[in-house]
Amino acid sequence: MTPIDLETFDLTQLPSAEDDYFEFKSSATPLPGLKEKLYHAVSGFANSGGGCFIAGVDANGNADGGFPLKIGRQDLRDWVDQIVHAVEPPPKYDIKLIDNSGERGSINSESVVLLVCVHESHVGSHMSPNNHYYIRAGAHTVKAKHFIVDAIWAKRHFSKPRLTHLFRLKPEKEGVVQLGILTLTDSPAIDVMITIEPLPKAMQSVESLFPLNIPVVDRHTPFFFDVAIFTNIKDQFGADTNKSANPRKLWFGLRDHL
Structure with a gap:
């Protein structure tokens, strides 16, 4: 489960820099690039104990405009759902859309800061649509080497009841x-x-x-x-x-x- 309470969570609770649990993406990120980064982050967090992908903030965790509520004719939430479910197998996750920046930057009209919080997974490993597995290495999402993937499989195989x-x-x-x-x-x-x-x-x-x-x-x-x-x-x-x-x-x- 995520260690934050999404019901009460707001941007004032974000750290001032990325860490092993939070990954930030700027509002200036093109949508195709955001989609790819989210693929990798979902895989990485699911393989590394969980974490939150925050889109619409700068490197300090301050809102820098946000993303529109509609991607074309599609709701932003539906757009994210499709991305997460392209990861194999899809992990458990929660989505929150924040439209009030509080004292942390500013959010444009009809836009939001997007939170995708991935739960710790006991099923794995989780593969991005590019056929690579990712993990969190400090504040970065990186490709997992083969021996890391094998170790994740082994750990989860023996941690589950048999x-x-x-x-x-x-x-x-x-x-x-x-x-x-x-x-x-x-x-x-x-x-x-x-x-x-x-x-x-x-x-x-x-x-x-x-x-x-x-x-x-x-x-x-x-x-x-x-x-x-x-x-x-x-x-x-x-x-x-x-x-x-x-x-x-x-x-x-x-x-x-x-």
Whole structure:
């Protein structure tokens, strides 16, 4: 999430120079150039913990005229939406249009200072339409070298919950086989939904309970539930219940994660 409150944010809260979180662009920037800079900034901020692209201010963060509310016949906000969604994958973001400069410069009539605030992303990496990835390096947006892109992918892959499943004999009743959902990473999986397709005949009496909704699965709290008895596990789930080649499909999805 962005560390600023857009509801109350105004230009007086801008720093006096760009930093790793704020990037400034002058009102004198031609629209094609602004579009390209925004592509790169969205990629860079999404890949670097989030940040705000401010268009319509000078190098000191003071309004220097602003940009028109209409780009041709298109609303400025719609124009920005199209640009952000050209980044793959599009990150979460917020837009704010400021028409009051306060004590920070001046804004022309029918013009605004544009804020595009990109949230920290847990999905990546994010690629600009020119097929390059960008990051923030201090107060600059720069192309990410290949090893940086690989590191972003690796970090996000392992920071997200990764689930697997296994079968075991129930500890207190070894004639019963349980199916367990476990996480392979330290990140907890929140609001997990579990579905088995097709549901074994022995479980069809409880079909209405599926998908199972589990509040949390982490390294300390795996989830196990009874699915069969030992004598018919092969008939119910296949010849080798320890391999992913099992003919039955087990689906588990996450609504959110920490």
